[in-house]
Amino acid sequence: MVLIGVDAGDGDRMALAVLAQYRMATTHQMHRILGQPVRIEQTRRRLARLRTQGLIEHITLAQAGRTRVWFPTAYGLQLAGEWPELRGRRPAKTVTDPTAVRLKAAHTLTVTETALAFLEDARRHDDLCRPLDWIPEVHHPIGNGQAVIPDALMYYRRGTAEKSGGAMLRAFIEVDRATMGPERLAAKLSLYNRLHHYTPATPAHRPPAQPGMESWRHQYPLFPRLLFVLDGTGKAGVENRISALNAAAHSLGSFLSLVPVLATSLTDLITHSPTAPIWRPIHTPTQPTPRPWA
Numbered sequence: 001m002v003l004i005g006v007d008a009g010d011g012d013r014m015a016l017a018v019l020a021q022y023r024m025a026t027t028h029q030m031h032r033i034l035g036q037p038v039r040i041e042q043t044r045r046r047l048a049r050l051r052t053q054g055l056i057e058h059i060t061l062a063q064a065g066r067t068r069v070w071f072p073t074a075y076g077l078q079l080a081g082e083w084p085e086l087r088g089r090r091p092a093k094t095v096t097d098p099t100a101v102r103l104k105a106a107h108t109l110t111v112t113e114t115a116l117a118f119l120e121d122a123r124r125h126d127d128l129c130r131p132l133d134w135i136p137e138v139h140h141p142i143g144n145g146q147a148v149i150p151d152a153l154m155y156y157r158r159g160t161a162e163k164s165g166g167a168m169l170r171a172f173i174e175v176d177r178a179t180m181g182p183e184r185l186a187a188k189l190s191l192y193n194r195l196h197h198y199t200p201a202t203p204a205h206r207p208p209a210q211p212g213m214e215s216w217r218h219q220y221p222l223f224p225r226l227l228f229v230l231d232g233t234g235k236a237g238v239e240n241r242i243s244a245l246n247a248a249a250h251s252l253g254s255f256l257s258l259v260p261v262l263a264t265s266l267t268d269l270i271t272h273s274p275t276a277p278i279w280r281p282i283h284t285p286t287q288p289t290p291r292p293w294a
Contacts, residue, residue, distance in 0.1 A: 011036075013083070015046055016055055016072065018131050020080035023095045024071040024105065025112050032116050033131050035123060055079065059098050061105065069109065071101050085132055111136060111151050111175045114229050114266065118154060121273045128157040128166070140195050141215065148195045151175045153224065156294070169294050170224035175266075178232035182244030185228075189248045189282075193255045196223055223259050227279070227293060231266035238265045245282045256283045262293055 018033055019025060025033065031043040047070055050056045055076035058068045072080065074096045080086050095101065115134040122129035133155040140148040150172040159166030172192070176185050199214050216223055228245065230238050242263050249256055262279035272278050279293050 012046060012050060014131070015043075016050060016076055016080050017083065017086055019056055019070055019072045020077050020086055021089060021132060022112050022115070022134070022136060023108050024069050024101055026109065027068050027070065029109070029112050029116060030070060033112075033119065035119070035131075050076070057096075057098070059102055059105075061102075069101065069105055071095055089135065107175070107177055107179070108136075110177055110231055110266070111173075114173060114175050114269065115152065115154075117269045118156065118274050121275055122156065124273075125275065127159060129155070141200075142191065142194045142198045143200070146191075148191050167294075170220055170222070171293070172224045172226045173229065174226070175229045175231065176241065178230075178237060178241075182241045185241055186244040186248035189245060189252060189255075189261070192226055192259075192261075193252045196255055196259065225260040225262070225294070228261075228263035228282075229266050229269060230263060235265075242280055242282070249282050262291070264290070264293075 014034060015030065018030065022033075027044055027047060028040070030047065031040045034043065036043075047056065047058075051058065051070075054073055056070050056072050058070045061067045061069060072095065077096065081089075115131075119129055119131060119134065121127075135153045135155075136151060137149050138153045140150075142148055152173040152175075154171045154173055156169045156171070157166050158169070174188060195216060197214065198216075228241075230241050233241070245261075245263060249261070255261075261282040263282060264278045264280065268276075268278040275292050275294075277290050277292055280290050
């Protein structure tokens with residue numbers, strides 16, 4: 001298939017790149033992610049055009065007012081994967097299957113909504129966090145065939161690209177919809193603790209004077225902060241989950257003194273914005289005044 005009429009700038013190309021990276025999004029979410037000063041009808045036409053060209057497809061969620069959920073086709077993923085901005089970022093294998101998309105929609109769309117809270121807040125504050133600075137499911141090995149795979153890795157810089165000196169921030173995002181018990185959620189803390197300390201086995205050819213280094217240091221100058229976004233339950237459920245995280249934190253030693261670990265509800269995130277003082281530190285979740293995420 002020959003790609004005809006796809007905008008080489010930040011229009012059609014960006015829309016396809018976003019869907020390839022985010023896995024899926026509704027029409028309204030796509031309109032907000034792209035953040036262009038156009039009417040939503042133009043976004044609908046853009047998506048329809050990409051579908052006609054075989055690059056994306058959609059399912060309809062009848063229980064959500066017949067909301068359309070868009071996702072990339074195998075051809076769309078193949079094309080986008082050749083672009084420099086997505087090179088090396090392998091999407092989930094099942095993302096092009098409509099049945100898998102339907103089964104994953106609730107969680108993935110919640111992750112996308114979480115991304116939008118940060119993206120739109122960055123635009124309001126003139127910070128730098130572009131749509132492709134939100135990267136779902138980055139694989140981090142921790143040995144023995146296990147890995148830490150956060151729901152998303154976010155890059156965020158204070159100030160615009162034209163302004164130097166702004167702090168460069170990174171965060172692992174875990175979005176919990178109360179589909180697992182509080183103890184299973186809290187167990188994720190120990191996995192991140194393992195990632196923080198994980199050093200791959202030293203190759204046999206390396207001299208003894210060259211000790212191994214924690215694997216995450218090859219990717220990040222500082223270990224990203226860890227943000228839990230809690231949804232799918234009322235206020236009491238949120239408190240139970242934060243309490244479970246706090247209980248698990250007592251066995252983590254120095255990890256919490258080196259890495260900020262914070263939690264908030266999706267409701268507060270959307271209502272007040274990510275930069276509002278809504279985040280509860282896991283090591284002291286009962287402190288009177290929650291803090292901003294950064």
